[in-house]
Amino acid sequence: MFDLKKSKINRGVGVKILLVSTRVLKIIFLLVFILSIFYLFQGLFTDILSIEDYLNFNLFLVVFSFFSFLLFLNISTFFKKYIQKAKIINGNFENDDINLADFLTVESASRIRKAIRFARRKKVEVNSSILLYFILNQKNIKINFILNRVLINRKELISKLKETMLTTKDVYEGTGLTYSLDDIILESAKATIRRKGDYIKTNDIFSALSKIEPHLKEELRRRKLKKEDIDNLNFWQENLFKKISNGKRWWDRENLSKMGSVGRDWASGFTPTLDHYSLDLTEMVRRSGFIEIIGHEKEINQAERVLIRDRENNVLLVGDNGVGRLSMVRSITQRAYLNKSFPELNGKRFVELNMSSILTKASSTDEIEIILDQCFREASYASNIILVLSDFDNYINDKGVAGSTDISSLIAPYLRVNEFKFIAVTSYKGLHKYIEFKPQILSLFQKIDVLESSKNETILLLEREIPYIEYKYNIFITYLSILKIIELSEKYIQDNPFPKKAIMLLNDIAVYVNGLKEKVMLESHVEKVISEKTEIPIGNITSDERNTLLNLEGLIHEKIVNQVEAVNEVSSALRRSRSQIKTKTGPMGTFLFLGPTGVGKTETAKALAEVYFGSESKMVRFDMSEFQTDNDIKRFIGDEEDIGLLATKVVENPFSLILFDEIEKSHPNILNLLLQILDEGFMTNSIGKKVNFQNTIIIATSNAGYQIILDAIKESKTMDLIKQEILDYVFVKGIFRPELINRFDATVIFKALSKENLFKIADLRFKKLQQNLLRKQILLEVSDKVKMEIVELSYNPQFGAREMRRVIQDKVENALAKSFLSGEINEGDTISIGEGFVINVLKKNYEE
Amino acid sequence: MILILEYFYWQFIEVPQKIIKVFKNLLWFGVNFFSIDYCLKTLFSPWKKIIWNYKKEFNFGSRIETFFSNCFSRIIGFFVRTFILLFWIIFEVFLLVTLIITLLLWILFPFIAILGIIFSFNLL
Numbered sequence: 001m002f003d004l005k006k007s008k009i010n011r012g013v014g015v016k017i018l019l020v021s022t023r024v025l026k027i028i029f030l031l032v033f034i035l036s037i038f039y040l041f042q043g044l045f046t047d048i049l050s051i052e053d054y055l056n057f058n059l060f061l062v063v064f065s066f067f068s069f070l071l072f073l074n075i076s077t078f079f080k081k082y083i084q085k086a087k088i089i090n091g092n093f094e095n096d097d098i099n100l101a102d103f104l105t106v107e108s109a110s111r112i113r114k115a116i117r118f119a120r121r122k123k124v125e126v127n128s129s130i131l132l133y134f135i136l137n138q139k140n141i142k143i144n145f146i147l148n149r150v151l152i153n154r155k156e157l158i159s160k161l162k163e164t165m166l167t168t169k170d171v172y173e174g175t176g177l178t179y180s181l182d183d184i185i186l187e188s189a190k191a192t193i194r195r196k197g198d199y200i201k202t203n204d205i206f207s208a209l210s211k212i213e214p215h216l217k218e219e220l221r222r223r224k225l226k227k228e229d230i231d232n233l234n235f236w237q238e239n240l241f242k243k244i245s246n247g248k249r250w251w252d253r254e255n256l257s258k259m260g261s262v263g264r265d266w267a268s269g270f271t272p273t274l275d276h277y278s279l280d281l282t283e284m285v286r287r288s289g290f291i292e293i294i295g296h297e298k299e300i301n302q303a304e305r306v307l308i309r310d311r312e313n314n315v316l317l318v319g320d321n322g323v324g325r326l327s328m329v330r331s332i333t334q335r336a337y338l339n340k341s342f343p344e345l346n347g348k349r350f351v352e353l354n355m356s357s358i359l360t361k362a363s364s365t366d367e368i369e370i371i372l373d374q375c376f377r378e379a380s381y382a383s384n385i386i387l388v389l390s391d392f393d394n395y396i397n398d399k400g401v402a403g404s405t406d407i408s409s410l411i412a413p414y415l416r417v418n419e420f421k422f423i424a425v426t427s428y429k430g431l432h433k434y435i436e437f438k439p440q441i442l443s444l445f446q447k448i449d450v451l452e453s454s455k456n457e458t459i460l461l462l463e464r465e466i467p468y469i470e471y472k473y474n475i476f477i478t479y480l481s482i483l484k485i486i487e488l489s490e491k492y493i494q495d496n497p498f499p500k501k502a503i504m505l506l507n508d509i510a511v512y513v514n515g516l517k518e519k520v521m522l523e524s525h526v527e528k529v530i531s532e533k534t535e536i537p538i539g540n541i542t543s544d545e546r547n548t549l550l551n552l553e554g555l556i557h558e559k560i561v562n563q564v565e566a567v568n569e570v571s572s573a574l575r576r577s578r579s580q581i582k583t584k585t586g587p588m589g590t591f592l593f594l595g596p597t598g599v600g601k602t603e604t605a606k607a608l609a610e611v612y613f614g615s616e617s618k619m620v621r622f623d624m625s626e627f628q629t630d631n632d633i634k635r636f637i638g639d640e641e642d643i644g645l646l647a648t649k650v651v652e653n654p655f656s657l658i659l660f661d662e663i664e665k666s667h668p669n670i671l672n673l674l675l676q677i678l679d680e681g682f683m684t685n686s687i688g689k690k691v692n693f694q695n696t697i698i699i700a701t702s703n704a705g706y707q708i709i710l711d712a713i714k715e716s717k718t719m720d721l722i723k724q725e726i727l728d729y730v731f732v733k734g735i736f737r738p739e740l741i742n743r744f745d746a747t748v749i750f751k752a753l754s755k756e757n758l759f760k761i762a763d764l765r766f767k768k769l770q771q772n773l774l775r776k777q778i779l780l781e782v783s784d785k786v787k788m789e790i791v792e793l794s795y796n797p798q799f800g801a802r803e804m805r806r807v808i809q810d811k812v813e814n815a816l817a818k819s820f821l822s823g824e825i826n827e828g829d830t831i832s833i834g835e836g837f838v839i840n841v842l843k844k845n846y847e848e
Numbered sequence: 849m850i851l852i853l854e855y856f857y858w859q860f861i862e863v864p865q866k867i868i869k870v871f872k873n874l875l876w877f878g879v880n881f882f883s884i885d886y887c888l889k890t891l892f893s894p895w896k897k898i899i900w901n902y903k904k905e906f907n908f909g910s911r912i913e914t915f916f917s918n919c920f921s922r923i924i925g926f927f928v929r930t931f932i933l934l935f936w937i938i939f940e941v942f943l944l945v946t947l948i949i950t951l952l953l954w955i956l957f958p959f960i961a962i963l964g965i966i967f968s969f970n971l972l
Contacts, residue, residue: 015851060971067964074958078858082851251870256877263883263932266925267890269897339880347883381897 002182004116007101009109012083016106019079026072033065086199093189100185100200103192108202111135116181122166126181128213129165133158135202135209142203145237146230149479152219160215170212179212187211195235207234223480232456233479236463243292257338260286264347268384273374274351277358281333281350281388290338292464293331295457295499296324299448300331306446307332307386307421308344314415314422316392316442318431319450320689322500325425328450329388332423336386345386348421351379352388355395359405372410380420388423393430396438408441415444428688433640452497455486461499462486462506469506473514477506477521484526485509491695492534494654505529536614536655548611549575559607561760563600565719566593566748570604573746574697586681589697592663592741594726595750596706598800602661604750605699609657612697620649621659624666633667638686647685655695663700664735671740674700678743700744704736705729706752710797713752723749752797761801762787765808773816778825781832781842789835811837859958864951871947875940882936887929894921895928 004010040058089103101109115134119126135143136158147154170179185200187208192200210216210230220230249255293300303315317325333350335341353375362368379385389395395407414420424445426435435442453461459482466477485505493501509529513521530536548555552571560567574589593601602621609619622645627636638644643651650658660666660674677683681694705726712722726749730736741747753761766787770780790811794804812833819825819839830843879885898921900914953960 056971060968063971064965064968067961067968071958071961071965074859074961075855078855081858082854251873253873253876256873257880259877259881261881261883263887263929266896266928267886267893347886383897 001096001098002100002185004101004104004109004112007099007104007109009083009086009101009104009106010113012106012109015079015083016110019076019083022072022076022079026069026076029065029069029072033062033069036061036065088198089189089192089200091193093193094186100182100189103189103200104185105199105201107140108188108200108205111138111202111205112181112185124166127165127168128170128179128184128209129161129168129215131181131184131205132209132213132216133161133165135206136161140202142201142237142241143206145240146203146206146233148476149233149236150220150223150225150229151478151480152223157215157219164215168214170214184208184212191231191234194231195238197238201238203234203237207231225480225483229479229483232459236479239463240467254338257340258290260337261347265349265382265384269378269382271351271375271378271382271385273371274353274378274382274385277354277361277371277375279352279354281329281352282337282348285330285333285337285350290334291330293334294460294464295453296328296331296450299450300328300335302446302448303328303332303423304335304341304345306448307423308342310418312444312446313418314420314424314445316431316435316445316447317423317425317450318428318447320427320452320497322496323450323452324499325450326390329423329425348384348386350386350388352390355389355391365405368405369407369410372407376411376414376420380414380417383419386421386423388425390425391430392424392426393434396441397434408438412441412444415441429640429643432687453499455490455498458486458499458502459483462502465503465506469510473510475510475513475519475521477510478523480523481509481521481526482506484523488526488530492530492536492655494651494692505533508533534655536618545578549578552611555611556604556607559610560600560603561764562753562757563604563750566595566600566604566750569746569748570608577745585694586678586743587693587696587698590678590744591697591699592744592747593699593701593750594705594747595703595709596752596798596800597703598802599750599753600801601701601750602659605657605659605701608697608699613656618653618656619659620653620656621661622646623661624664624670625662627666627670629667633669636670637673640686643685643687643689647683647689647691650691650693650696654692657697657699658693660698660700662702664702664704664730671737675740675743678740702735704733706798709749710752713797719749719751722751723747753800755791755795758791758795758801758804759787761804762790762808765804769808769812777828779830781830783832783834785835786833786837789837815839860955863954867947867950867954871943871950874943878936878939878943882932882939884933884936887932891926891929892922893925894918895925 036058040055040062043054043058083106086105087102092098093100093103104112111134112131115126115131118134119130124130136154144154147157170184171177172179184205185208188200188205191204191207192198195204197204207230210220211227220227246252247255299317303317306315307313317328319325329350329352332341332345336345336348336350339346358368358371358375362371376387379387395405397406411422415422431447462482462485466482469475470477485502489501489505490498493505495501496504505526509521509525512529513525516525518525549571552574553567556567556571557564570589570591573591577589593604595601606616606619610616613619622636626632634644636645638647650656663671663674673683677693678698682690682692685691708726708729709722712725717725727741727747730741731738766780766782770782773780790804790807793811794801794807796803815837816825816839825831825839825841826844829841832840832842834840900917902914903910
């Protein structure tokens with residue numbers, strides 16, 4: 001229910017007039033008071049007739065105006081608070097007995113009231129456009145924040161609303177029913193609940209209108225923004241303003257606890273050696289200021305619980321570099337400093353051991369051990385220290401790696417002591433490679449996995465960083481560019497996880513925008529920097545994938561001839577897969593190319609790489625006949641020493657085409673791995689790290705059963721029949737398992753080439769040769785007869801076009817090379833190849 | 849009428865409650881800043897955990913020396929903590945006095961203003 005008249009806030013809107021008048025009176029009396037004091041003093045030093053009368057009147061003025069000012073100050077403060085007294089919204093606001101108007105702030109109530117009055121005057125129902133108009137036509141810092149971040153011009157939007165607001169129909173998408181004012185306020189209440197707010201503010205109404213009002217919807221659609229994005233922006237600005245206002249409330253416990261405490265360490269021991277070789281994280285947190293903790297809350301709580309345990313109270317934080325392991329340690333330190341953690345942890349000192357300082361200052365292994373032992377002894381004895389060590393694996397290996405040392409036997413006894421609390425930070429690689437080989441050490445830790453931040457958490461983290469970056473580089477960062485950073489860094493950058501890659505990118509782009517002397521960070525800046533970083537042509541980053549998909553056949557046929565059915569099948573499968581008609585978690589497209597050798601399987605893959613990823617070099621090719629033994633598997637998939645060829649290539653080129661040539665020859669375990677990649681779009685490598693294949697196209701080629709294709713062509717069988725026969729063949733022979741074939745988006749059969757096909761290929765090859773010779777300014781003419789001769793010589797259905805390359809080499813290129821070296825042909829000549837592959841010079845460059 | 853009642857509620861109940869809450873936070877701050885719970889728990893603990901261990905072989909003189917040294921460390925700890933406790937008490941007393949004055953001033957605020965206005969006419 002929504003009834004503004006019956007709500008208390010409506011009375012508040014009335015009281016607003018009283019507030020204004022008391023405020024005016026307050027100011028008047030303040031001015032009179034100041035002026036009368038001034039006048040009083042001035043009178044004392046000038047000649048006046050009766051000093052007594054003068055003093056009496058002026059003293060009256062001073063005292064009267066002062067106390068009147070106090071009285072109106074008191075009353076206006078009351079009115080100010082009174083009109084803001086809305087009810088706090090909670091979960092059951094959808095109950096019919098509850099008047100939603102009670103949850104409005106006075107600001108939003110007055111805007112709605114204006115909209116209702118306007119609609120009544122114009123004899124129309126209040127619609128979303130009228131409401132939006134009255135929300136926008138008065139300046140509002142919070143709504144301006146949202147509009148500016150998505151680059152919507154407020155004035156332009158207002159003028160559009162003015163034109164159509166009397167005729168707007170608010171229709172529900174899908175049902176055809178129309179929205180009433182009650183529905184809009186209900187949507188606003190939902191927006192308030194989503195941002196965990198107390199009252200329905202104008203920005204919540206704006207958030208609701210972004211789903212309903214046609215002009216606003218259109219503006220958001222043009223910017224490819226989703227409904228949730230306005231919620232995110234609403235949440236961002238509310239959080240930011242809340243943080244600012246909370247910062248001013250110095251009497252709140254949170255602000256007071258920032259002052260720290262004295263005397264906590266008087267009952268704890270001195271730690272002179274440890275202080276010398278360590279960094280005091282607690283002090284660092286205190287000096288650098290307190291930040292909002294975002295993400296990894298579960299892991300932080302888990303780590304805190306482990307640290308207060310009586311036994312095995314050591315934490316091993318395991319995660320990839322950049323997932324926020326050290327930020328987690330910082331968060332735990334901050335919570336302990338601000339007394340927000342467990343009582344046992346509050347007030348404890350977090351100290352990070354500086355191993356490199358110990359290693360450089362100590363002259364021998366013995367000395368290292370003496371210093372470390374002293375540090376551990378002090379930490380243990382002091383009883384208020386939580387020791388932190390980064391790259392723990394570097395110091396738990398006895399494999400003689402330079403710059404590393406083995407402290408496992410030294411630290412093990414301390415790890416068993418209750419007073420000694422230790423946080424070790426390591427990566428999965430370090431864990432599998434070194435720490436797991438020391439089970440006696442590992443058993444003393446509680447392992448906590450720190451996973452990559454989600455996209456939403458990363459957005460929140462970027463939003464947290466933005467005020468500092470904007471201040472530092474004097475730029476304005478749009479929300480659109482934040483979304484672009486998330487989208488492109490997820491797609492093109494794999495060597496670092498979220499949030500590190502997004503934060504690094506945001507900083508890089510800020511430097512770039514600042515260097516350009518521009519003031520606003522736009523999506524185009526993000527694209528430019530990503531393009532420079534990844535060396536992917538900007539056109540491919542910005543181009544519309546839709547157009548590529550629509551013209552895919554044409555684009556591929558620019559590169560290869562024939563195989564029309566195969567190209568059509570690949571194109572349609574890719575369109576099906578990319579238009580998200582079916583839900584898909586795997587790579588962008590996955591294909592199995594079957595057919596005899598030399599029929600254009602690899603060429604099609606190359607063409608697809610060029611069309612889709614911008615260059616043939618974006619194709620990563622693996623000759624699977626090289627990976628047949630167990631040792632080869634290690635090389636391909638990786639082991640604890642190395643992440644393997646496949647993972648390396650995909651991490652380096654996350655946006656590429658992966659070609660597995662002659663897949664049937666590879667080890668069965670590789671085929672099993674392929675099952676997971678095709679299904680889920682990622683593989684977990686030997687050190688437990690996920691490698692993402694979701695931005696790749698995977699093509700596997702095989703010539704298994706090629707004889708069937710050759711025979712079928714002779715018998716002029718249809719493609720469907722050939723495909724069925726060949727699949728039956730590979731299943732019966734056990735070459736591929738059905739579950740593998742089924743996981744490909746399409747199995748594409750490449751036909752053997754006919755003489756007509758070969759003639760076209762010969763034509764293409766000669767064109768390439770002509771282009772090469774043109775660089776030497778030699779003009780080559782080749783007749784169709786010669787091309788036919790080449791086709792006749794190279795025609796062999798088993799080898800396809802592969803034989804042609806050899807024949808052209810033998811008959812034409814060799815003869816050309818000889819003639820060129822012997823001086824028969826020179827630069828600038830025009831030559832032709834005649835019958836029997838004789839080279840004729842038609843025109844000399846100069847007369848001898 | 850409701851407005852006047854609301855005013856009385858705000859002036860004499862709601863705001864004084866808020867003032868008390870602010871002072872409660874400040875009292876909590878005093879306890880936290882001076883680590884009172886910790887100081888009381890460790891009132892007689894040795895200063896900075898400095899203690900001497902008794903030697904294994906029995907030597908009366910050395911035992912007495914170690915005993916007095918350890919007592920001395922505890923006495924230093926006790927004095928420093930007592931000193932802090934004293935500071936805390938002064939701080940809290942000061943806070944309480946300020947609270948009473950603030951509360952009185954706030955509650956009497958409208959009366960003072962009205963009386964002031966009446967008084968000003970006597971000056972004429």
